[in-house]
Amino acid sequence: MKKTVAHDASASIKGIIYQFYLAIEWCFKLKPNQSLLFEKDGDIAIPDEANIEVKHFIDPLTDSHKNLWNTLANWLDPAFDHSNYSQLILITTQKIGSNSKLADWQSKSLEKRLKIITDILTTKDSLNAKQKKVEPFLNSQKLVDIIEKFEIYDCSDVIEDKYFSLIHQIGKGVPESNRTRLMNALVGWLISPEVAVGDNWEVTEKAFATEFDLLESQFKQHTRIFPPKPLPEDFTVTSATDSLYLQKIRDIEYYDEIELAHSSYCEVLTVVSEEFEQGTRQKYFDNYQSEVISAFERKHKKTTKKVDDVIVDSQIFYDDVLESESPEFETYNRRPDRWFRDGVLHVNMDDESLDLKWKLK
Known part of the structure; x- marks a missing residue:
């Protein structure tokens, strides 16, 4: 016998998952400097563009269905400022009912849309709770403004179909x-x-x-090319001549290396600010950086055990470190060039909280 529970949350969970699938679809439509917000003014909101309510239901979208009136009531709420959006959209897996006045909503004029809403509210014997919230706004300018922006997209793919259509849409660049x-x-x-x-x-x-x-590059055949070395005129970060990392080079009297160290420092921070500031890329960079520091500390500890001339041996140590091979960097087809590893070292030498130095004693 099939076991039942007091409250089955599977439908609501499906609705939440479906909302994320729709969000991914809309993320691909974002323009530069735009953002997509969850549960801010609605299910999905893109400021200055679209406010989107997402519904995953099987039954038809009828004239009295709660999805229609919940949506309108939300947009008519005093806390909601519809002027922040040029489109107010209801996306639902439902099909508009065969007898519904909502049929062909997109093609109807503003006057016809307003008449539909008015007829539904004024011809019913009794109104549900959400309809009662909308009723006071009949003949108001606010309702006019909202209905003018209101779009209904019915028959959207159900959750399983949406999942596989998204896989096809976003996965064209990776092996099946x-x-x-x-x-x-x-x-x-x-x-x-x-x-x-x-x-x-x-x-x-x-x-x-x-x-x-x-992620796309990660699931390809590892053909991603590491960012090139930026030119000095493209540096987004520079450093002062009295920076700690430069002082540590002066401590070993290796003055000829200061200009190159400064360039490596600026090159790395420029690339990091453009490529590795957030998300999974940042995690990969953090892993690479940890490997660079760990390798340096091991080599420094080993070399310090035998020092004859502190300055000369420290300069030789400096050369050995910078001439050694750079660690690998996840998702790229080859390890970064040494200028990147060198810059990472200089950046960490500039961190007062780390006890890194070129001097061997």
């Missing part, structure tokens, strides 16, 4: 065997703490594009 993994990784990132921080659940166009680019 990896497309599901790419989709699952993207959903995982979307619901991770780095996106959902406190009350702010926001995805910027830059963060999404960066994360997708990284």
